[in-house]
Amino acid sequence: MISQKVYEDLNKEYGKVASWSLWAEVGETPTSNTGDMSLFLEREIFKKLRNDLVFVALNASVHEDRKDSYTGSWANFHSDDNKAQRDFKLRYALVNTPFEGQYITDVIKNHPDKNSAAVIKYVEEHPETATENIKVLKKELTILGGNPRIIALGQDAYNILKNNLDDNDTLLLMTHYSDYRNKESLRVEAIDLLLNEKSLKGLIKDKIEDLKADRDKQIVTIERLEKENEARKKLAKENNKIKKISK
16 A cells, blocks of 8 residues: 555656556446546545556557546546547456556656557657656656566567666566457466566465466456357358359
8 A cells, every 4th residue: 555645746746647557347348437537536545556566558548538528637547438448458457456556657658649659769769758758757666665566568668668777677568458469368468477477476475376266267268259259250251152152
């Protein structure tokens, strides 16, 4: 748990560009309630937050204006643009694990762009951008406290962090949640990281068996989805043959 002062200091400095791995519960669809910010209106929300680690993505994406007109803090990684957002996959991967309630931010701030290649090109053409933003990130980590491990969300963010952070910083990698893989696969990756990474062993303690059972459950779902997908492809192929014959 972090202190109220830490929460307020981070909110003041970075509330508009960062957030926490805490979301409202899923509703009728996988994307539902990802942008529900009501939990951050709780007076003592800081008691649900932690500083064991920090998730760092590349940059903020671009979405339509919020439907709920929310203008408060921590809206990053909590989009309510259900047509385009993939934040729901990050929620699915992290909730009900020791990864829940941790700080999330971007390494390149105030540079919204859904095209990561364009962002990397900009950083390469303006190398001072990475240097300046790393300074900001280090300030964030100082305020957060706790000597957190850093988990890069995606290879692009990882490369920038690897090239600019100190060697003694614990830097890990997870697939970015915009990846083509389904949410169940991302959760398996998150659980595997918890189970296999030595620097995270202190976070799981008595949760090992529950995490293994969760992982097995996700794999069963993944296998079922793959079979259903293959069946759809086969049916579509057969339907195409019938259409060609009928012509």
